[in-house]
Amino acid sequence: MISIIILSVLFGQVATRITPNDLSCTRNNGTDNVYSSTAASCMNVMSDEYCRVAYIPQTPFDLPPAEGNDEDRPLMCYTLGTATPSPINYDARTVAIANCPKTCGYCCLTSAYKCNNLAYPRVNCAAVTRAMCLSPIWRQILAEDCPAQCGFCDLNGCIDLVVGCENDSSICHTSGMEQFVNQNCRRTCNKCSVATQSPCSGRK
Ligand SMILES: *[C@@H]1O[C@H](CO)[C@@H](O)[C@H](O)[C@H]1NC(C)=O
Ligand SMILES: *[C@@H]1O[C@H](CO)[C@@H](O)[C@H](O)[C@H]1NC(C)=O
Numbered sequence: 279m280i281s282i283i284i285l286s287v288l289f290g291q292v293a294t295r296i297t298p299n300d301l302s303c304t305r306n307n308g309t310d311n312v313y314s315s316t317a318a319s320c321m322n323v324m325s326d327e328y329c330r331v332a333y334i335p336q337t338p339f340d341l342p343p344a345e346g347n348d349e350d351r352p353l354m355c356y357t358l359g360t361a362t363p364s365p366i367n368y369d370a371r372t373v374a375i376a377n378c379p380k381t382c383g384y385c386c387l388t389s390a391y392k393c394n395n396l397a398y399p400r401v402n403c404a405a406v407t408r409a410m411c412l413s414p415i416w417r418q419i420l421a422e423d424c425p426a427q428c429g430f431c432d433l434n435g436c437i438d439l440v441v442g443c444e445n446d447s448s449i450c451h452t453s454g455m456e457q458f459v460n461q462n463c464r465r466t467c468n469k470c471s472v473a474t475q476s477p478c479s480g481r482k
Pocket of ligand 1: 307310312
């Protein structure tokens with residue numbers, strides 16, 4: 279028993295559980311508090327490289343916050359302390375949410391998630407998965423009915439159905455691409471007021 283403890287300490291492989299002092303963007307899976315599907319479902323504002331250096335994992339074995347895992351965030355995300363549990367420092371947390379929300383598992387606290395889903399959505403928002411939020415077939419309905427589930431709160435129902443439109447907005451003006459962008463790149467190309475079979479502002 280003692281040798282197990284000594285080995286664990288030596289190798290630091292006992293992952294630290296998510297601190298009970300800050301259970302934001304977590305859910306209980308029956309036995310443990312684990313990160314929810316909206317904990318790391320956004321991009322860092324600063325570069326990933328900066329965030330990795332600024333928010334060092336508590337041990338080299340720690341996994342970064344991701345859906346379903348239960349290892350504590352890098353300490354600098356939420357405290358000036360050096361041990362778990364440490365008291366929350368709200369300045370540190372505010373800075374982390376603003377700059378490195380993905381690295382810190384704070385995506386659900388960003389403005390993209392700060393709105394209400396429709397009171398009577400066409401689909402059960404709680405059952406919507408990350409894959410559905412990314413699917414061109416679902417995205418328009420989810421932007422309108424379940425924006426807080428997918429992190430679409432800043433979009434006001436106007437969304438690109440496919441990823442990548444924003445990488446090259448010159449396609450908005452490429453001849454032969456008009457039909458494609460009117461359907462698929464409505465946000466990037468500013469086409470949300472153009473009527474299609476599925477108007478953006480159909481439901482509010
Ligand atoms: C809860 O999550 C932990 C950590 O990922 C895992 O080890 C455990 O098996 C999960 N429990 C259930 C009931 O899924
Ligand atoms: C497209 O945009 C994403 C997100 O902004 C970026 O990570 C990626 O490197 C870009 N790809 C290209 C080819 O510009």
